[in-house]
Amino acid sequence: MNWIEIVSIFSAALAVSFGAIGPALGEGRAVAAAMDAIARQPDAAGTLSRTLFVGLAMIETMAIYCLVIALLVLFANPFTS
Amino acid sequence: MNGSPLVLEPVFFVGPVPITDPVIVTWVLMAVLALGCAILTRRLKLRPSRTQAALELFVTAIDGQLRDIVGGDTAPYRALIGTILVYVLVANWMSIVPGVEPPTAHIETDAALALIVFGATIWFGVRARGAGGYLKTFAEPSWVMIPLNLVEQITRTFSLIVRLFGNVMSGVFVVGIILSLAGLLVPIPLMALELLTGAVQAYIFAVLAAVFIGAAASEGG
Numbered sequence: 001m002n003w004i005e006i007v008s009i010f011s012a013a014l015a016v017s018f019g020a021i022g023p024a025l026g027e028g029r030a031v032a033a034a035m036d037a038i039a040r041q042p043d044a045a046g047t048l049s050r051t052l053f054v055g056l057a058m059i060e061t062m063a064i065y066c067l068v069i070a071l072l073v074l075f076a077n078p079f080t081s
Numbered sequence: 082m083n084g085s086p087l088v089l090e091p092v093f094f095v096g097p098v099p100i101t102d103p104v105i106v107t108w109v110l111m112a113v114l115a116l117g118c119a120i121l122t123r124r125l126k127l128r129p130s131r132t133q134a135a136l137e138l139f140v141t142a143i144d145g146q147l148r149d150i151v152g153g154d155t156a157p158y159r160a161l162i163g164t165i166l167v168y169v170l171v172a173n174w175m176s177i178v179p180g181v182e183p184p185t186a187h188i189e190t191d192a193a194l195a196l197i198v199f200g201a202t203i204w205f206g207v208r209a210r211g212a213g214g215y216l217k218t219f220a221e222p223s224w225v226m227i228p229l230n231l232v233e234q235i236t237r238t239f240s241l242i243v244r245l246f247g248n249v250m251s252g253v254f255v256v257g258i259i260l261s262l263a264g265l266l267v268p269i270p271l272m273a274l275e276l277l278t279g280a281v282q283a284y285i286f287a288v289l290a291a292v293f294i295g296a297a298a299s300e301g302g
Contacts, residue, residue: 061244064248
């Protein structure tokens with residue numbers, strides 16, 4: 001274990017943990033808004049939930065980017081031989 | 082899941098070309114899909130049978146979505162977008178077949194798919210507006226935007242790659258970790274969730290491809 005590997009593990013954990021905060025808040029807001037809209041207009045529930053799923057997947061992508069960066073740091077780190 | 086999700090081990094060699102697992106799965110999928118389509122569309126009648134009605138429903142649904150996005154005639158885009166949708170959907174759902182990893186869980190497959198979309202964007206843009214007209218769309222609304230528009234072409238292709246790769250790969254990864262920690266049958270709910278994610282990601286990939294192509298073919302015109 002040298003310093004680069006130790007720092008890599010910590011930075012991967014940091015990337016995932018902080019990268020999950022923003023998308024979590026965003027998804028919460030999106031679901032809350034969709035629930036509100038469904039409560040107002042139950043007829044449009046089908047369209048709303050389809051759009052919601054697509055939007056959620058888009059927001060979730062931000063967290064996935066952080067996961068990919070963490071995996072790059074852990075498995076394909078350019079600074080460890 | 083053995084070790085790094087970013088490294089591929091070649092299964093065998095054809096001459097100097099290494100053949101990896103996703104390549105084999107992709108070719109089998111291609112053969113199955115092509116054969117299935119050929120068999121299903123062999124005897125089309127004016128008065129449709131049950132299978133034909135289901136197929137027509139599927140194609141009509143794709144057509145309706147496409148018309149909402151690109152507007153006007155959907156015939157030039159239907160084959161490409163439909164094939165991308167069906168391929169990505171089936172490839173994502175390969176995770177439920179034992180012993181098979183989805184080819185989209187490796188970044189090379191996603192890169193190939195996104196490059197097809199990138200090429201199709203340029204092709205349809207040039208076809209609809211001519212080479213000069215397509216190049217001129219980069220200078221809209223003013224020439225100041227040229228570097229930004231060029232960067233956008235690359236970043237959106239890249240985000241298309243990483244979105245599909247990250248979602249499918251993380252699903253496979255999580256199921257592998259749960260399996261090694263908790264044992265047999267425990268990751269089944271996660272696999273069900275993975276089916277949903279796979280379907281949504283296939284839909285998003287196809288919709289984004291349609292949006293990019295539609296924007297290139299009709300931008301400003």
